Amino acid sequence: MESINQKIDFAFSNNIELYIKREDLLHPIISGNKYRKLKYNIMEAKKSGHYTLLTFGGAFSNHILAVAGAGKEFGFSTIGVIRGDELENKIIDNPTLSKAKEFGMQFYFVDRTVYRDKEDPFFLQRLREIYGDFYLIPEGGTNFFAIKGCEEILIDYDKDFFTHITTAVGTGGTFSGLINSSRASQNLIGFSSLKGSFLSEVIRNFVSKNNWKLDCEYHFGGYGKVSDELISFLNLFYKQTSIPLDPVYTGKMVFGVIDKIKKGYFPENSKILMIHTGGLQGIKGMNLALEKKNKKIIEYYEE
Structure with a gap:
């Protein structure tokens, strides 16, 4: 395109x-560079037999919303690990998270200290115990x-x-x-x-x-x-x-x-x-x- x-x-x-x-x-x-970044990740997720996408982002993350939208469009479940546990009760007031939720994304809220180690193998294993197997997309998609x-x-x-x-x-x-x-x-x-x-x-x-x-x-x-x-x-x-x-x-x-x-x-x-x-x-x-x-x-x- x-x-x-x-x-x-x-x-x-x-x-x-x-x-x-x-x-x-x-x-x-899925606009701009998010469309470009997700294109081959979506293809790889399908090729490897995954049905769930998991990624990370903050309160107003373009990437979080793009992954949620891609999940809805291409038939994936989506999980967003969100920086800031105080946001858990404020989804309705947050235009990005509320839209991502509308697209079917589930959220896992963590405090900022935990978020810094978000790709630690032990943390990722904990997420797999909760959600099962998933295709991991890094924060920002890179x-x-x-x-x-x-x-x-x-x-x-x-x-x-x-x-x-x-x-x-x-x-x-x-x-x-x-x-x-x-x-x-x-x-x-x-x-x-x-x-x-x-x-x-x-x-x-x-x-x-x-x-x-x-x-x-x-x-x-x-x-x-x-x-x-x-x-x-x-x-x-x-x-x-x-x-x-x-x-x-x-x-x-x-x-x-x-x-x-x-x-x-x-x-x-x-x-x-x-x-x-x-x-x-x-x-x-x-x-x-x-x-x-x-x-x-x-x-x-x-x-």
Whole structure:
């Protein structure tokens, strides 16, 4: 399945052209990079005779909802191990978890200390004692099969036309797939949504090319953190382009790319392709959190 490349018609200097690949439009529930990451995992689960998918995530996880939606669509039972035992009695107030439950997902809530060791063999054995056999998908979905799926994001035209490819980075799977499928002559930039550069080591485990860099300047305080400046940017960008961006991943990446263009980072005649990795379902949860703090909210969210 291919997604469209939409041109951003801003008046940039140095003859720079900017496009965004609308991976968010691939599927209404399993959107963006989650569609890519789950494609071959679903095939492998079926091939190995599994009927249940188990994975991990937080309160507003795109991955949790995508796995729940994939389970419903492809006939799997699904289990979500959720970070934060205080959420167990708040499912109805959580748009992500309530939707995942609607799709049939069962939840296993754990406190944050237990969650840190979620892939410990003893913990996984305990889960198998409770739920029986299952196909394990890592938090965020990144594994060999996920990277294989993300290698299909770029088509030949993208590899021949664009000088730069950019994406948001959470666990490194999408970025690794893009690097693997890119031309050696292309430049790839991953914009980390987390503090710190440790993801570079993770990515190196999956790639062999050196045509990439991890940019850690636009995380806005860390994973899930936003500012009034970022929210204002997202609202203005939507008014100018009619393209909705999520505030955790793609929104920060787009902010970073445009900021770097303005600062003269990209060479003259650069042709830049930004990857929209979806995640729009998380906007409602973000707005709920912002409203509680009397902060500026994302204005384009629709039910």
